[in-house]
Amino acid sequence: MDKLLITGGAKLNGEVRISGAKNAALPILACTLLTEETVTLSNLPHLNDITTLIGLLGCMGVNVTLNEDMSVDVCAGTITEYTAPYELVRTMRASILVLGPLLAHFGEANVSLPGGCAIGSRPVDLHIRGMEAMGAQIIVEDGYIRASCDGRLKGARIYFDTVTVTGTENLLMAATLADGITVLENAAKEPEVIDLAKCLIAMGARIEGAGTDTITIEGVERLHGCHHRVLPDRIEAGTYLVAGAVAGGCVRIRDVIPEHLDAVLVKLREAGAHIECGPDWVEIDMKGERVKAVDITTAPYPEFPTDMQAQFTVLNSVAIGTGTVEETVFENRFMHINELERMGTKAYIRGNSVTIEGCLKLKGAPVMATDLRASASLVLAGLIAEGETLVDRIYHLDRGYECIEEKLAGLGATIRRISG
Numbered sequence: 001m002d003k004l005l006i007t008g009g010a011k012l013n014g015e016v017r018i019s020g021a022k023n024a025a026l027p028i029l030a031c032t033l034l035t036e037e038t039v040t041l042s043n044l045p046h047l048n049d050i051t052t053l054i055g056l057l058g059c060m061g062v063n064v065t066l067n068e069d070m071s072v073d074v075c076a077g078t079i080t081e082y083t084a085p086y087e088l089v090r091t092m093r094a095s096i097l098v099l100g101p102l103l104a105h106f107g108e109a110n111v112s113l114p115g116g117c118a119i120g121s122r123p124v125d126l127h128i129r130g131m132e133a134m135g136a137q138i139i140v141e142d143g144y145i146r147a148s149c150d151g152r153l154k155g156a157r158i159y160f161d162t163v164t165v166t167g168t169e170n171l172l173m174a175a176t177l178a179d180g181i182t183v184l185e186n187a188a189k190e191p192e193v194i195d196l197a198k199c200l201i202a203m204g205a206r207i208e209g210a211g212t213d214t215i216t217i218e219g220v221e222r223l224h225g226c227h228h229r230v231l232p233d234r235i236e237a238g239t240y241l242v243a244g245a246v247a248g249g250c251v252r253i254r255d256v257i258p259e260h261l262d263a264v265l266v267k268l269r270e271a272g273a274h275i276e277c278g279p280d281w282v283e284i285d286m287k288g289e290r291v292k293a294v295d296i297t298t299a300p301y302p303e304f305p306t307d308m309q310a311q312f313t314v315l316n317s318v319a320i321g322t323g324t325v326e327e328t329v330f331e332n333r334f335m336h337i338n339e340l341e342r343m344g345t346k347a348y349i350r351g352n353s354v355t356i357e358g359c360l361k362l363k364g365a366p367v368m369a370t371d372l373r374a375s376a377s378l379v380l381a382g383l384i385a386e387g388e389t390l391v392d393r394i395y396h397l398d399r400g401y402e403c404i405e406e407k408l409a410g411l412g413a414t415i416r417r418i419s420g
């Protein structure tokens, strides 16, 4: 298993390009199952999760070709299987995103139940209930969701009792080919949902309200090919901004959409960062000052993202003062705290809150990554700790951060991958 060895203390300076968003690229790859025609996707990030989803499409008989300009052509006209097997789903929960498109287009889908993961139980009951409301017959047996429908799915009014990002995306995709109108209420408003809707509209779908909590979809008989460029990754962007805040120096991230970072920028400014934004860049400079602790409550977009919570616990670890982070989206997303404590973080966990008393310095240590953003937080801690930090199990990190060691080294960090 690969590890990252980081020698802390280097100031970070310079510019880093932000990759395409994993959490938009995954549903957009899945939506190519809705047409026999070729969909061309650009700005896909080079990440293990993307390779897994392309592998899953390949297993089903879908034709995927990498073009010279690094865009990818996906053509589901050659599909032969409607199954997402356990071996792939267990490595990536987002495989559940093929359920809606397979069912809507081919009337059949067998998708392994994703099960829980390090950050919580993460059920998919709302995906299943929504498909049933659209007329699907669904049984769960042998660990698989076996779904079918006679003819087309039927438009329906679906209210989500909890805001769910992939649930919204799955039902949005299913509704594009349903008979009649579907209304999704209390829908997720994340930019990744809007990006998926943009791609679907380019394929001929009729969608209104993406980005608000009510999305209306008028089903059409068929969708066609298109070209779509995946939007920038706001979580990767936020992670590099926190790196700049805690390591000092001046970091500019480019190829981003600054508005998507609003909630994160508010907290970075509160922490004392000087931030400037351009049309597609954001620059952070602490001007030699130490960060100040901030209080944070995670919630669905446009509130503060749960996927940035772990990174801010590192910021609070070395801040002036005491800050509390409340996690309201997932029930078990503090696995990184125990590892950070091994590096000197002073943390008190009470239920879904963690209060951290800032200290001047963390100390390098061997630490273990438990999930994607937990891993990112350990890398950030390693960048500012005294001495060496060895981050183990970085396969989590490779799911979501393209070329992280090259990008950080480009900013001046001392970091290298140890293969093994």
Ligand SMILES: CC(=O)N[C@H]1[C@@H](OP(=O)(O)OP(=O)(O)OC[C@H]2O[C@@H](n3ccc(=O)[nH]c3=O)[C@H](O)[C@@H]2O)O[C@H](CO)[C@@H](O)[C@@H]1O
Pocket (backbone or CB within 6 Å): 023, 026, 094, 120, 121, 122, 123, 124, 125, 126, 127, 128, 162, 163, 164, 165, 166, 167, 300, 306, 307, 329, 330, 331
């Ligand atoms: C691939 C992708 O886009 N992943 C993101 C997506 O995950 P994902 O879409 O899996 O997360 P959800 O938005 O569905 O989860 C939000 C909450 O709803 C609950 N829930 C969800 C579905 C359901 O059927 N029943 C149910 O109870 C979950 O347990 C959780 O407590 O949104 C999360 C919340 O912003 C992010 O952390 C993930 O990075």
Ligand SMILES: C=C(OP(=O)(O)O)C(=O)O
Pocket (backbone or CB within 6 Å): 023, 093, 094, 307, 372, 373, 400
């Ligand atoms: C939790 C995440 O991803 P996933 O939903 O794919 O597990 C994440 O991107 O932080």
